[in-house]
Amino acid sequence: MTDITRRNLFKAVAASAVAVPLVRATRADATETCVPADPHWGHGIEDQRKADLGNGRYLNPIVAGDHPDPTVLKDGDDYYMTFTPFTASPGIVIWHSTDLLNWSPVATALHKPMGNVFAVNLCKYKDRYYIYLPAQRPGGDWAIFVIWARQVTGPWSDPIDTGVTGCIDPAHVVGEDGKRYLFVNGIRMVRLTDDGLAADGPLKHAYTPWHYPSDWVVEDFAPEGPKLLRRDGWFYLVSAVGGTAGPPTSHMVIVARSRSVHGPWENCPHNPIVHTRSAAEPWWSRGHATFIDGPAGDWWMIYHGYENSFRTLGRQALLEPMEWTADGWPVATGGDLSRPLPIPAGGKPGPAGFALSDDFSSNRFGIQWAFHDPRPDEIQRARYGGNGLQLAGAGHSPADSSPMVCRVGDRAYVAEIGFELSGDAEAGLLLFYNHKAFVGVGFTPDTIKTFEYAQELPWARIKRDNRRVRVRMTNDHNVVTFEYSHDDGHSWQLHTIRMEVSGINHNVFGDFLSLRVGLYSTGATPARLHDFRYRAIKGNPLI
Known part of the structure; x- marks a missing residue:
């Protein structure tokens, strides 16, 4: 398919604005993959996922996700x-x-x-x-x-x-x-x-x-x-x-x-x-x-x-x-x-992990959230108060910003968040490895952007009013799907591009990092973030 054909096909699908149900094929037997x-x-x-099985046995990891050394x-x-x-x-x-x-x-x-x-x-x-x-x-x-x-x-x-x-x-x-x-x-x-x-x-x-x-x-x-x-x-x-x-x-x-x-x-x-x-x-x-x-x-x-x-x-x-x-x-x-x-004998079981869902009513930086490679003056970009968190802009896109990132440890999960945009604010939801490697969707007041493998796809832009939008990302065993909603999650529009991200790791991009949920903001006007939700998907892969 030529780039022009692909671009025209995408425009035709985007213009239809009809919600498409998410359909997955049944996966072949695990021994064949x-x-x-x-x-x-x-x-x-x-x-x-947690290690303690509740029956006197455990299954690694004891702390899931990117926790090296x-x-x-x-x-x-x-x-x-x-x-x-x-x-x-x-x-x-x-x-x-x-x-x-x-x-x-x-x-x-x-x-x-x-x-x-x-x-x-x-x-x-x-x-x-x-x-x-x-x-x-x-x-x-x-x-x-x-x-x-x-x-x-x-x-x-x-x-x-x-x-x-x-x-x-x-x-x-x-x-x-x-x-x-x-x-x-x-x-x-x-x-x-x-x-x-x-x-x-x-x-x-x-x-x-x-x-x-x-x-x-x-x-x-x-x-x-x-x-x-x-x-x-x-x-x-x-x-x-x-x-x-x-x-x-x-x-x-x-x-x-x-x-x-x-x-x-x-x-x-x-x-x-x-x-x-x-x-x-x-x-x-x-x-x-x-x-x-x-x-x-x-x-x-x-x-x-x-x-x-x-x-x-x-x-x-x-x-x-x-x-x-x-x-x-x-x-x-x-x-x-x-x-x-x-399990180790003689211990007193305690809590395991913590909830990643965040209503932004209290400061969870340092425990859940962190900025990726911020300058010293960027550490105060997030302001709590009122209905959600205000995230001041940095850079021009995820490629030169310091997004908020959150480590996750599940093979499959759904992450969802709401954005409110004013002025020239731009904000979006990412799977972020580093500035050379990320995928996601971004929203300006009048445009939806698509980021695929660290570059924005200009031909994939969708014109739409986004002053208030929710966006949902499903990472199902390294296959990533985005959806967005303009009525506070009552109905969802399936984004037309899915991405496979298993290659976004240290052996390809260096830095010894992991794919983290990322939230970015650019522009002179802060974006307001509210009601971040996380849920792991249990069971075998569906792809």
Whole structure:
């Protein structure tokens, strides 16, 4: 079909303005497709999937959606965990659990835009909590910053530059000498001052990691993600090699131990203790693990992985049981992670996740919403009050704006929102990865726009009054459909272009991100947003 024919066909369909029912073909048997059938997860708030099946067993992930590089702290009977925020601001959401299985957010630690923030480390030393975070200085070089608080829920300090440069993936440990150290990618180490706020010595080589056989299919050697713990007189250094994306078999977990943080380090004879060996497995590129003792004293690993056929969801948080051998080495015991596993013993179940639907009556930035890569002056673009949220404009389109984004963790879902436009305001609903990769629909006061794979389709514009409009997006296993309504959702018009988005992931567009629900606004007049609704779709794919 020529571009002219396609354009004329679209105009003819748009001009008809007749609502078309959404029709889907029945999917072929799951064994005949590369998309695996949905396992039977538990379903919680808004039918979002959750790990706890309610019968003494669980099914990964424990935190669904884009939650990479988990760092976990046990603090008495409580567990706290946070993840890489990348460019999201506010960022560094802290999650809480009492059973290692059910997690819910309780605080946001970083409220100042820091650019791209990579794998962070949450730890406690004496009576203070610390988060060590890599970010780029204004000059462009990477450095390790630190924030601290007396309560894990904050308030947290402003970021402090530790003076450790050219590093990511920090991990705090107290040595046998009582001194504080950071291990970083490489694997290198640096001593810290007693207050933990600055380097107190040079950065130096710490460990030459175990190397996999040369014929293994991986992305890169890339020693990274160190985590340390002390047990029975040994320091255990848990790290990742193989690259965090690329082929499904890339990432892996390796272990070494030493009597001293200064080495020498002895490699585990069972390395790698976690490794995806086939693209047929349910979880790919598994790595960046933290070892943690459970409520009953047994041991577990929390790490991230990509879901088979759903790289669009980013790297998700996984829980796997582990044991210690008689000679003091760890072994993973989860086996096939596509099947339910026994839950950690002795824990007290708590809430899992949170509702994504938002009436905009209270500020949910930092927990649910964040701006993608905002400038420092953009953090105040959202104003609460009255009937909804006013979102001031930025840029000229989603390609150069800082949209509000929300991470989701379901394979299929429906998201819906209302816009009120005045003046020259433009607003829209997106599935947003980065400025090079997004899809969605936008509304000016008199035009409907279509964004397909990061570009607007001028030939697909529809002339229509949009001063008040609701828009609904259905993402059904990576096939995306849009509908819009001009009578507050009583009747819906099917948008005539559907999009397939499984290729919008790191292996194509970089940045290690996920497809997030996005809301954008441009123009001199703010757009008013109201009544955001989210609902997961349960069951097998219908396409």
